[in-house]
Amino acid sequence: MKKIAVVFGTRPExxxxxxxxxxxxxxxxxxxxLVYTGQHYDRNLYEVFMQELRLPEVEKNLGxxxxxxxxxxxxMIKSLHKLFLKEKFDVVVAEGDTSSVVAxxxxxxxxxxxxxxxxxxxxxxxxxxxxxxxxxxxxxLSWFSFAPTDVALKNLEKxxxxxxxxxxxxxxxxxxxxxxxxxxxxSGILKKLCLxxxxxxxxxxxxxxxxxxxKNLEALLLAMEEIPLRVVFPAHPRTVKNLKAFGLMRKAQSxxxxxxxxPAGYFDFLKLASxxxxxxxxxxxxxxxxxxxxKWVVVLRDKSDRPxxxxxxxxxxxxxxxxxxxxxxxxxxxxxxxxxxxxxxKSPYGDGRASSRIASVLxxxx
Numbered sequence: 001m002k003k004i005a006v007v008f009g010t011r012p013e014x015x016x017x018x019x020x021x022x023x024x025x026x027x028x029x030x031x032x033x034l035v036y037t038g039q040h041y042d043r044n045l046y047e048v049f050m051q052e053l054r055l056p057e058v059e060k061n062l063g064x065x066x067x068x069x070x071x072x073x074x075x076m077i078k079s080l081h082k083l084f085l086k087e088k089f090d091v092v093v094a095e096g097d098t099s100s101v102v103a104x105x106x107x108x109x110x111x112x113x114x115x116x117x118x119x120x121x122x123x124x125x126x127x128x129x130x131x132x133x134x135x136x137x138x139x140x141l142s143w144f145s146f147a148p149t150d151v152a153l154k155n156l157e158k159x160x161x162x163x164x165x166x167x168x169x170x171x172x173x174x175x176x177x178x179x180x181x182x183x184x185x186x187s188g189i190l191k192k193l194c195l196x197x198x199x200x201x202x203x204x205x206x207x208x209x210x211x212x213x214x215k216n217l218e219a220l221l222l223a224m225e226e227i228p229l230r231v232v233f234p235a236h237p238r239t240v241k242n243l244k245a246f247g248l249m250r251k252a253q254s255x256x257x258x259x260x261x262x263p264a265g266y267f268d269f270l271k272l273a274s275x276x277x278x279x280x281x282x283x284x285x286x287x288x289x290x291x292x293x294x295k296w297v298v299v300l301r302d303k304s305d306r307p308x309x310x311x312x313x314x315x316x317x318x319x320x321x322x323x324x325x326x327x328x329x330x331x332x333x334x335x336x337x338x339x340x341x342x343x344x345x346k347s348p349y350g351d352g353r354a355s356s357r358i359a360s361v362l363x364x365x366x
Contacts, residue, residue, distance in 0.1 A: 004032045004362065005089045007080065009039030009100030011049050012285045015266060016095050016119065016172045018053045019179065019355035025056065027363055033059040035083065037076050037100040048265045053180075069099055069130050076103030077110075084111040091144070091362060095119050095172070097135035097305075105138040116144035118358060119171065120161070121152030122284075124305035128209055131305075144365075146358050148172075148349055149308050169357040170350020173285060177270070177292040178352045184270035193232060193259060197275040198335075201229050201328070203258075204281045205300060206236035214246040216319040220300070221248060223324040224280075225255045229332055231280070232272060234264040278331045278338075280324065287314055291347035296338055298327045308348035 004024055008017055024032040036058040040046050050058075062079045064072060076099065084092065084107055094104040095118035108115035117138050124132055139145060142161045147153040148171035156166050190197065203224065210216050217239075224231050233252075235243070243249040252260055264272060273279060274293040279286060282300040287309045290297045297314035304316060317323040331338060 002030045003087060003089045003091075004030055005035050005084070005087070005092045006032060007035045007037065007092060007094045007100060007104040009037035009076075010096075010098050011040055011046070011266075012283075013095050013098065013100065014046070014049045014053065014055070015176050016285070017093075018055060019175050020093070020118070020172060020358055021055060023355055023359040024362065027359075030363065033087065033089070035060045035062070035080070037062045037080075037103070038064040039072065039076075039098060039100050052266050072099045073103050073106075076100060077107050080104060080107035081110050084108065084113055089113055091116055091365070093118060093362070094138070097122065097131040097138070099130070099134065102134035102137050105141045109141045114143035115141055116146070116358075116362060117142040117161075118146045119148055119152075120145035120166075121147040121149075121154075121156040121159075122305045123152075123155050124303045126303040130208065135305075144361060146354070146361075148354065151308060167357065167361055170352070170354035171288055172354045172358070173288045174292055174347060174349050175352040175355055177289050180267065180270060181274060181293065184267040184274065187267045187271035189264065189268040189271050190275060193261070195230070195232070195272075195275075198277045198339075199230065200259075200276055201227065201231045202273050202276045202279045202281075203231050203233040204236070204279070204283050204286055205233075206238055207282045207301070208238075210282050210300060210319065211236075211239045211242050213319075214242075214248070217242060217246060217248060218251075219319060219321040220324070221251055221255060221258075223321045223328070224258050226325045227257065227328045227332075229277065229328075230257050230259060232259045232261065232276075234261050234269060234272070236263060277335055278328075280328065288347075288349055290314065291345075291349060294339075294342040294345070296331050296342065298324060298331070300324065312345050312348070313342065 064075045091114045092108040093116040094101040139159045144165040145161045146169045278296040280298045284306050287306045291313045299314045299316045302318035
């Protein structure tokens with residue numbers, strides 16, 4: 001029997017791979033194993049999401065926690081390479097641009113195993129970001145490259161990936177949102193936080209280049225203080241750690257309109273985001289999701305690896321306090337018109353069949 005390994009280590013990977021995992025596990029002609037690296041070891045970022053999405057137990061948990069990017073990746077490569085040689089997988093699948101993905105790509109290469117990259121071809125062209133190096137390396141080592149958009153497809157033309165293995169599939173986030181929005185409606189998060197639909201904004205900030213810089217984090221808090229709307233902030237553990245390290249936690253807690261909460265489960269976050277007025281976010285995945293439930297995103301970055309949403313579902317503000325405040329106030333003032341306009345724009349990330357297309361290619365090769 002042919003064998004597939006699906007490797008993941010973070011919350012977004014779990015969400016985006018969920019439907020593909022179900023499709024692969026359903027096929028009795030192949031043996032599909034789930035391998036969790038441990039990159040997101042906080043229970044709220046791993047176990048809760050696995051349980052909520054009703055995914056099966058992983059076959060292998062590497063348990064690699066903490067450390068620098070280099071330390072994490074090197075430990076993952078060693079552990080994955082050993083596992084791949086032992087299990088003799090035919091294909092290794094990973095999604096995105098995290099440390100877990102680049103480690104899976106490199107370990108597959110060294111083990112002589114075909115690597116399949118889901119969400120291939122994304123580029124920010126910003127080499128300050130470890131994610132840019134991760135995705136470029138993964139793309140160049142891929143046997144199968146599943147591009148979510150035409151932009152990503154064109155980027156792959158410039159890589160050394162196997163060109164016969166490149167497929168335009170759409171983004172798996174679309175079906176993730178479509179299949180789970182109804183379930184998310186049962187979440188009691190709005191009632192718990194005393195929120196009225198479309199009377200609040202949602203903030204997420206977790207990226208290394210943002211929250212590891214005190215001046216950026218401080219400017220963000222000052223900007224939120226000026227937003228004339230309640231802002232719900234499910235704070236990532238990395239962000240909480242830095243708020244404390246930089247002496248900014250008391251400031252964050254003192255901002256009257258800022259509601260700082262623990263990381264939300266998938267359905268709680270989906271309910272929060274799909275019912276808000278708009279979002280502030282540095283997350284590429286949130287930008288993708290927002291195009292499905294039709295919300296505007298104030299993108300807290302100066303470059304984006306999701307150019308498809310710019311001008312349609314969001315705009316860049318960089319880390320500048322004044323630009324963040326200005327864009328937030330613009331959306332609040334023009335919300336009825338913006339909401340109406342967004343309803344008529346199709347998501348650039350496909351029709352919700354990306355996982356089916358990817359599974360067909362992988363299973364067809366078995």
